[in-house]
Structure formats: structure tokens, C-alpha cells
Amino acid sequence: DIQMTQSPSSLSASLGERVSLTCRASQDIGSSLNWLQQEPDGTIKRLIYATSSLDSGVPKRFSGSRSGSDYSLTISSLESEDFVDYYCLQYASSPLTFGAGTKLELK
Amino acid sequence: QVQLQQSGPELVKPGASVRISCKASGYTFTSYYIHWVKQRPGQGLEWIGWIYPGNVNTKYNEKFKGKATLTADKSSSTAYMQLSSLTSEDSAVYFCASGGKGPFAYWGQGTLVTVSA
Numbered sequence: 001d002i003q004m005t006q007s008p009s010s011l012s013a014s015l016g017e018r019v020s021l022t023c024r025a026s027q028d029i030g031s032s033l034n035w036l037q038q039e040p041d042g043t044i045k046r047l048i049y050a051t052s053s054l055d056s057g058v059p060k061r062f063s064g065s066r067s068g069s070d071y072s073l074t075i076s077s078l079e080s081e082d083f084v085d086y087y088c089l090q091y092a093s094s095p096l097t098f099g100a101g102t103k104l105e106l107k
Numbered sequence: 108q109v110q111l112q113q114s115g116p117e118l119v120k121p122g123a124s125v126r127i128s129c130k131a132s133g134y135t136f137t138s139y140y141i142h143w144v145k146q147r148p149g150q151g152l153e154w155i156g157w158i159y160p161g162n163v164n165t166k167y168n169e170k171f172k173g174k175a176t177l178t179a180d181k182s183s184s185t186a187y188m189q190l191s192s193l194t195s196e197d198s199a200v201y202f203c204a205s206g207g208k209g210p211f212a213y214w215g216q217g218t219l220v221t222v223s224a
Binding site: 034036042043044045046049050053055087089091094095096097098099100101 | 142146151152153154166168169170200202204208209210211212213214216217
């Protein structure tokens, strides 16, 4: 199985700050990676697909990138609604696997 | 707009089975995979498997073979997941998700399954 090592597990940041979350894939997954956002009420929304494509309606402060086996979600300037949970998901190979999640907290 | 509407919460006894549903609207049901995902309380996400309603092919995470059975009804654009021989380890929120551009574009609201005597 492909392991997705997500870091950090939690991140304390301030409004307006730029932050990056990372997932490292244990095997080659090419561009087959999504970033998901989960609200406190459990609602899940996809933000980024295919590593770097922004979903419709998602603010442009979110972006995705890749460097080797490291995949990053960057939020350029944090807003209050961004302080929720984030997960990466690889869909290159079965079983599909998620990162363990990052909890973004307001400092 | 695309919607995945899941069935309501379930309280079931250990050893029993439960079937939860995911009704799709706003897109061609037979054209996209539907995935199912498990989330235990306070935990991360785990992929259970997918069904392709167009030909009802399925693929399961080995971990969930024998536990989950995925089906789909084209006439009602509804996907189902049956969970059998339930234990406390199956208490979780279960999500369905389907694709648009790429997989997991749209998500259901989740169905809470509580296994308790």
C-alpha cells in the first residue's frame, strides 16, 4: 500500500499568514493527488485535484504543488474560515490512501 | 447542481447488518465512480471501495472485503453500502463521494452508524 505521510499533524498560525502543508508519498503517484478540507460539522470538500488544479469556487489563496514525492497545499493568506482540517488523498493505486490529516488552528 | 444525499443515522446491534444509501442528482449517475469512505470518531479517513454504476463493477480495499458490499440502482440513481457482522469497530461516519473532474469531486454529508447493544 502507498503510505501518505502528512505533516504537520497540527499547525498554529495567524490570520493573514502563509502556510504550507505537505504529504510525502511512499511510492510514485504521479499527479494523482487531491487535497480535501473538512469542516467541524464533518462536511468534506475537495479543494485541489490532480496535484495542482483548483476546484471551481475554491478561493485562489489555495494552491497545490509537487516536488518529487512531496506534495504541498499552500494557503497564501489565512482567513478565519481556513482553520479546519485538511487531508491529502492519493488515487494512483489501490487501495486509495489518505494522509493522517492536518489540524489548522488559530494562534 | 451535483448533490449526494445520504441516508440518516443508524443505531444497530452488534452482529447485525446495515445498509446506507447515497442518492445522486445533478449529473449522469452511470458516468462516474462512487467511492465510500469511513471515518471513526476523531480519526482520519479510510477508503472502503468504489462502484462504477455504469457496469456495476466494484473494487474493495482488502481490509473491507467481507465487511462492505457495494451496490447501485440505476433507476433511482442511488448507491448503497451494506455493512455486515457489525462490531464496535464499525461505529463511524461513512461518506460517499463521486467524481466530476477527477475523483472525489463531490461528497455526501455522511451517515453516522453506531453499533451498540
